[in-house]
Amino acid sequence: MSDETVISVQDVGKAYRIWESPACRLSAPLLENLAGLVPPVAPWLRRRAARQYRDFWALKDISFRVGKGESIGIIGRNGAGKSTLLQIIAGTLQPTHGSIQVNGRVSALLELGSGFNPDFTGRENVYLNAAVLGLSRKEVDAKFDEIAAFADIGDFIDQPVKTYSSGMFVRLAFAVQTAVEPQVLIVDEALSVGDVFFQQRCYERMQRLLDAGVCVVLASHDLASVQQFCQRTLVFRRGEIAFQGASAEATKVYFQIEQQEKIASFANDGDVSPPPPPPATAQPISGWPGAEAGLAIDHANEIGNGWARCTYLSVCNARGEPSLHFRQGETMSVFYEFEILRDMGFCTGSITIRDRSSQPIHSKITLQDGIRTPARSSCGTRLRFRQDTVLHIACLDYTLDVSLDMVPAHLLDRPGISYDDYMAAQLRITELHSVASFSVRLREDCAPFQLLHFGMTGLPSHSDVEVVLPKL
The missing domain is CATH 2.70.50.60 (abc- transporter (atp binding component) like domain)
Structure with a gap:
């Protein structure tokens, strides 16, 4: 890991209030406000308010750091806290306690389509997203052809993104987020909706970013990709880090936990x-x-x-x-x-x-x-x-x-x-x-068709034909 720290996370925790009922969601803030107005009974009012909810800790005491040019994976079951952590790193969510420091421009692919205006065209969303990330219109003009070529969505670049498939969404989003020369790239399972060849192109581009010193944080359920691409991996379990270390070892730990x-x-x-059981095959395989x-x-x-x-x-x-x-x-x-x-x-x-x-x-x-x-x-x-x-x-x-x-x-x-x-x-x-x-x-020297069937698979089948002549 590089001595230059790009992401530093110290004792980060994130809690959400789980309300006992809709009425409690209304009464608890009223009791807390009333406690500030009536000091003599404030302790009693605050205790009453606290009984209206319980804290659910999505993250508990998370600490790690990521160096320049390092790729780090985050794996765990759904609900383990991966997306919550990435949102905090990206700055779209604030932690309940702890500190986080990110040095440099952050590009993040979080929820599918996040940051896109569905009524804008793909072209308009490219300029909108790039502006949010700090690029001027002149800079976007210079990069637009590169972005459009990587997204490879053809004439749909000038259609509203609400008409896009999920694969087209992620193609355009990834093209924009990686073209703005970030110091930190965050990818939260977004590549899973693309086909295998697009995924290969994405990993090739992320590798080039790594070689240029960009820090990549990848959350995924694709353990093989994490093991291949990430130098280090965090295993999350119920909001806590169960393991952090070499990716090959992390995937084994995740398997054991699961x-x-x-x-x-x-x-x-x-x-x-x-x-x-019946006897196993004893003869050598032919x-x-x-x-x-x-x-x-x-x-x-x-x-x-x-x-x-x-x-x-x-x-x-x-x-x-x-x-x-x-x-x-x-x-x-x-x-x-x-x-x-x-x-x-x-x-x-x-x-x-x-x-x-x-x-x-x-x-x-x-x-x-x-x-x-x-x-x-x-x-x-x-x-x-x-x-x-x-x-x-x-x-x-x-x-x-x-x-x-x-x-x-x-x-x-x-x-x-x-x-x-x-x-x-x-x-x-x-x-x-x-x-x-x-x-x-395709088959060679065959009749009447080169293809045995149309469609993806050929099911076992049989056909007959009968000619019924008209009665004279």
Whole structure:
């Protein structure tokens, strides 16, 4: 961290009054004002007023500092206090106690569309926002083409922003906030509404700002992005800092905090001997590629609780050859391996295919194919998985996630496990998000169509036709 401090937060707390009823919200201020007019009974009146509400502390004794050119992440559940802190840093909210010092111009992407007048055009809002940030019209004129090019919303720049999609909103807002040469850039989950390619452009621009000495504060639920981009991360829990340190360690702490209740339920589940499951696959996986076919995953963004780690990943075509380019309708085989780092129960692997907007279009766990691992996996065991997927999907570029879950034994005996039941019961051990990208292209030498189907996915289907001739 640079010796030059840009953001200094000392013992900051923020409290909100929670009123017992609407009537109390009216009577408490009256009692407090009356206490100032009638000194003899003032203590009694103030006690009565204090009973009308309780304080909810959104932030409690927060202290940290950020140096010049440093990127710091903030993660935590919804309601943990992340947005409240960012609003205080940005100056749009005052703390109840404590002090905060920010040196330099602050650009902030907080709530989606904040700072935009919905009736103004995009062009007018560019000038309005830049003026608020301290730029003259001449300075904005010089930067406008750069802002419009980065936002890439075309002719909509001259349309009212109330007609914009959420993605267009954030494109324009990010373009403005990063073009004004801030000393501090604050981003509160805003990039989540953009597609994956726009997000990549945003992170590239933020990296250039970091290299120029700008301080970046990023709050996000995308742990992989935080781990990759932020040098240091704060983990928030119920308004307090539960951990601050290296981002890789912070994501593990966050995983552990999130999974404490589930971990307890697994411990209880382990006290009872589960009925023996069907035998796991004992034969070696056919077609397992050699080490030379594996993808480089040493620097992949692996998010987990430290109980396992991914040691191998390979993507192959139907001929068993490593490939990241497929024709529509071909089979993609994903081979992956996890090393177990502590004794665990029943595990299941999964892959997820995401489109360019990071939306999952296919996600499947090995249990859905009837594949079971042993009921117990001891430390040092390596679990290998193979999942074959026929690519009846649109001809586009995609990204691939792989993950390992632990499932309680009692869930396996339940018929018809629902999605909600599985997600509530499973314990995510580790996940590699966007660990590989691959493309699906048009078929060659095919008739009558190059495309097997129209639309995003091709469902299993069958067609018949009958010709009924008119009766003579």
